[in-house]
Amino acid sequence: MASRRMVFWQTVTGALALLGTVLLATPGSATATDSQSFDSRIGRSATDDSSRPKAMCVCQDGSEFHGLAGFLERQSITATLAGGIRQAFKVFCFVEAFDVGTLELDFLRPCNTFVPLPR
Secondary structure, three states: OHHHHHHHHHHHHHHHHHHHHHHHHOOOOOOOOHHHHHHHHHOOOOEOOOOOOOOEEEEOOOOOOOOOEEEEEEEEEEEEEOOEEEEEEEEEEEEEEEOOOOOOEEEEEEEOOEEEOOO
16 A cells, blocks of 8 residues: 555656646746836836826927927837847827817827936
8 A cells, every 4th residue: 555655646746847847948938028028117107008107208309299298108019120120119208188178188199209207
């Protein structure tokens, strides 16, 4: 009886050791990619959902929107950069304008030159 128990536990521990080896050998199985990690850091300030702004900014592009407040938004883009197709992240300041009568959001305008406001 003791030998059957011993064989059972040896099989179980051997299987667990094999499973652990397979999981460790699988690349990227439990870690974020460089792109995901970078996106996460940008996401601390710049939202990807305009209905949930995280940080504010002031447009500085010299247009009629110069000096107006907005919020930071990020977008993942695929572009030809440095001779190859690469993923990158673009951050905009979206200036918000509100209807004078209802004070409801009237439109958003992206501004490429901006200063982020401190939190």
